[in-house]
Amino acid sequence: MKILDKYLLKTFLTTFTTVFVILFFIFILQTVWLFIAELAGKDLDIFMIVKFLAFSMPRIVPLVLPLSVLLSSIMTFGNLAENYEFAAMKSSGISLQRAMRSLTVFIFFLSIIAFLFANNVIPYAEYKFINFRKNIAQVKPALAITEGQFSDVGFYNIKVNKKTGENGNVLTGVTIHKKSNIGDGSKTVIKAKDGELISSEQSSILQLVLNNGYYYEDIVPKKYEERSKMPFAKSSFKKQIINIDLSELNKVEVNNESVSNSNTMLTVNELRYTLDSLNKNLKTDIISFSENSNTKIAVPADKKFSQIKKTKPLPNNILSLYTMEEQLAILKIASSNVTSTSYAIDTSNTELENKQKNINRHLQAFYDKFVIVYACFLMFFIGAPLGAIIRKGGLGLPIVFAVLIFITFHFINTFGKRIAQENGMTPFMGAWLSSMILTPLAILLTYRATNDIGLINMDVILAPFQKVIKKIFPSQN
Known part of the structure; x- marks a missing residue:
């Protein structure tokens, strides 16, 4: 490894470690705030609180890791550009892509670790976290009841x-x-x-x-x-x-040790197996519903209708074959059948929609394990060229850009998942929507940083206005 690669890697790792620890601590405080109602006033000892936080920590990594890569990339390359170190590299014939090579290899290995973490550690931690919350009232039952106030218990x-x-x-x-x-x-x-x-x-x-x-x-x-x-x-x-x-408190069966009740508690292989079972179950329900509907709709004709059908052709108005009392009875039966069939269809449709939403959630959990891998690369190829363009290091302007980009990424990601859960788009699109939208930004920034174009070419923006001003106010010779 050359001296330049060692220097860039050391600088990036130092910044990345610092940023990751700070952001991780901030998100842990947010977790404490979200679950403060479960921790405060429950006579929990320090060991149980630490255990509670330890099980909740891994779920924060998919949020903290891409943001840390983005911010540390902007800060590292911003410092290099601000201190004219990039100018020295370019004068020596070292391009931006060459400077990013060693860090790209590091991001590659970091992405592999992120995938292994998301596929093994997070599901195990989720399993422990949910069961710990469920069992907290069983290990110390008085925790379910707060002294001096009404507590909702079942x-x-x-x-x-x-x-x-x-x-x-x-x-x-x-x-x-x-x-x-x-x-x-x-x-x-x-x-x-x-x-x-x-x-x-x-x-x-x-x-x-x-x-x-x-x-x-x-x-x-x-x-x-x-x-x-x-x-x-x-x-x-x-x-x-x-x-x-107490099992009603968290809607989790105490004696059920399988992890099939939550998609966040499954690995990739378990998700594949579960999705296969859920899809087969959905197809079976659809076939069964269609067959049952046909059976309900097919009503056998009575003896009078059969006899008339054999002797002479049927009139256009079949009800005219019956007396007024019989017509009224037939219409009541038909109305009742339509109402019951409509209710059965609505009920079955709701059940099938819920099963499809459950499949969508499992598919999104499956894709999320790969999205975090791509997100690390995406944030690096946005942050590194952006830092080289803005030429600012430290915690000022880089934080502004990093927060804006990450909020956009997180908002689109959340929006896509919600739409996909309601069958508004495919789960694949819902999970990858934010990555698809920001990928062109990464390509554009890399191109502009490589060619020293800058973030915004003000001449292109101001040229039309300058032409208009020259026409309105022509220069005096």
Whole structure:
């Protein structure tokens, strides 16, 4: 390796490491802010908080890595151009492409590491992160309940005045509002002097044992007019046990160890296998729905219709063969069949759309593992020539350009994924849309930096205006 390559690689690595650490720390703070409700006021020890953050860190890398490559590229080549080191290179016959050669090799290996990280580390971390959030209330069940305020736990809103015990599982002053199944508020209130939380890591059931309390229930009549006549039920108890299903908190089955319930928890090979199963399942459902629809629509004719059909040709108005009472009955049956068939079609269509959206999400997760590889190259070939053009290093102008470009990349990427999930475009286009749009920018910047054209040719922009001004105000000889 030549001295120039070593110098450029050392300069870039120093800048890249610094930028990556700073950005990673910023995004970690954002993660803490997003999950502050789960961390604050839950009596979590420092080990559990560190574990929580450790499992959430890998998902940040696909955001931080391309931005770090972009910013460090602008800063590195901006410093070289600002300090006239590029001018010295060009005077020695070293072009921009030659200066970028060693760094391109480094970006190539960095992209391979990024792919391996996205394909192996991130799915494992996602699996651990989701299960850790799910099990946090089972390992320490009192974490699901915050002292002094109502906490939403499954179908119950629970408030306790004080928590004691080694794991905070002994409760004092318990008030429980049971949610109504029909969504019209709480009709049942339970108050107890004290209680105890009992749970097991092998089960998703959290037992709440209440002692010395009262049970209130507002009995709802069938007719609203009779509401004032119904009594308000009240009973007392010395001991009552309430079982709470904690698996509903995160919609994840506790005993289900397969990772097929989340596309972010799958590797490339697992995604291929899952996509194959999902597509086969969708095709089977479509065939089954079409066959069932044909069976429902095909209604056998009655005996009277069959007899008339054999003896003479049918009239244009088939209903005229029947009496008024029979016509009314036939029309009611037909209307009922149309309504039920329409409802079945709408229901099946919704189910098929949801399955297709699930397939789209898996396809996007598959493409995302390759997008991060290309994004590293893309950001480098945008940042390096851009830094050489603007000729500014440091943390001023490079940060402005880097943030604008990355926000554009991230916004288009998010927009494309949302549209693809709703079948507005193919998942491939949704995942690669931002890369496709910014690739011409990378080519343009590389071309202009190589030929020393500059970022914007002001002469081309100002020439038409100059011609107009000369025509309006001709020069005096």
